[in-house]
Amino acid sequence: KAGVTxxxxxxxxxxxxxxxxxxxxxxxxxxxSWYQQTPGQGLxxxxxxxxxxxxxxxxxxxxxSGRQFSNSRSEMNVSTLELGDSxxxxxxxxxxxxxxxxxxxxxxxxxx
Amino acid sequence: xxxxxxxxxxxSVQEAETVTLSCTYDTSENNYYLFWYKQPPSRxxxxxxxxxxxxxxxxxxxxxxxxxQKAAKSFSLKISDSxxxxxxxxFCAFIGPPGxxxxxxxxxxxxxxxxx
Numbered sequence: 001k002a003g004v005t006x007x008x009x010x011x012x013x014x015x016x017x018x019x020x021x022x023x024x025x026x027x028x029x030x031x032x033s034w035y036q037q038t039p040g041q042g043l044x045x046x047x048x049x050x051x052x053x054x055x056x057x058x059x060x061x062x063x064x065s066g067r068q069f070s071n072s073r074s075e076m077n078v079s080t081l082e083l084g085d086s087x088x089x090x091x092x093x094x095x096x097x098x099x100x101x102x103x104x105x106x107x108x109x110x111x112x
Numbered sequence: 113x114x115x116x117x118x119x120x121x122x123x124s125v126q127e128a129e130t131v132t133l134s135c136t137y138d139t140s141e142n143n144y145y146l147f148w149y150k151q152p153p154s155r156x157x158x159x160x161x162x163x164x165x166x167x168x169x170x171x172x173x174x175x176x177x178x179x180x181q182k183a184a185k186s187f188s189l190k191i192s193d194s195x196x197x198x199x200x201x202x203f204c205a206f207i208g209p210p211g212x213x214x215x216x217x218x219x220x221x222x223x224x225x226x227x228x
Contacts, residue, residue: 003156033216043203043218056215090157097207097214098145103157 001026004093004104012110018079021107025072025093032074033101034066037088046089048097049074078109086111114139116206118219125194126227132179133189133222135204144208146180146187149218152200160202163187194226 005024013019025032034046045058049068066076072093078085088108092101115138125131137146148160163171163180170178175195179188191198204219 035218042220045215045217048215058215092157097210097216100159100162101149101216103149105156 004091004102006089006091006104006107008107009105010108010110012112013081014112015081015083017081018077019081019109020075020077021089021091021109023074023076023091023093023104025074025091026102029093029095029102030072031094031096031099032068032072033092033094033097034074034076035090035092036060037090037106038086043090046076050096081111083111085109114141114144114206114208114217116204116217116219118202118204118222120222121220122223122225124225124227125191127194127196129194130190130192131194131224133191133202133204133224135187135189135219137185137187137204137206139185139206139208141208144206146178147205147207147216148176148178148187148189149203149205150198150200151203151221152197155200157203161189191224196226196228198224199226200224 007022031050033048036044047057052068063079068074088106090106091104094101117136144165146163150160151157161173161176175192177190201221203221207216
């Protein structure tokens with residue numbers, strides 16, 4: 001069974017631009033969560049989608065948004081990028097949040 | 113809000129020895145789940161072990177075991193017979209029952225280095 005895939009793996013953007021990251025979950029997984037990982041803040045929860053519905057959202061500004069498609073693939077979008085948005089963005093899929101989360105390799109975003 | 117604290121930013125251990133990583137959490141919930149995840153250098157995060165709060169028996173997975181103290185809100189990970197491949201960042205994580213704050217909360221992590 002293929003694992004969680006994230007595209008692109010690396011991204012360099014400049015301040016003010018917007019970016020879209022993609023996550024393809026493991027087949028059969030309907031829950032997709034997104035996390036931001038930085039050296040200073042660690043792993044912070046962004047949001048979780050289940051069957052195309054956002055079930056929960058972390059404490060991030062409205063510039064961070066996401067969506068999930070009917071095939072469970074998910075995208076997250078960050079608008080008006082700031083230097084502090086530079087991070088590793090991880091996606092994880094699971095059958096449900098109480099089940100094991102399977103993480104993707106992440107997208108490394110650098111904002112210049 | 114739930115919080116997860118890992119008080120040891122870094123630890124090291126000699127190969128074949130035993131090491132214990134600490135984790136404490138704060139919650140008012142009675143039913144919840146606890147996890148230890150491992151993130152090897154430049155590799156994907158994987159689940160090490162999981163514990164349901166309603167189970168009194170400590171979870172074990174081969175060389176990995178936990179010491180779950182519900183009253184003390186403590187959830188430590190013991191790695192026996194440490195191997196070089198155990199070198200990684202270890203994250204403790206918590207999730208409560210479905211509700212308004214239904215999300216996985218991670219600690220800041222402990223960087224474990226296994227020395228030959």
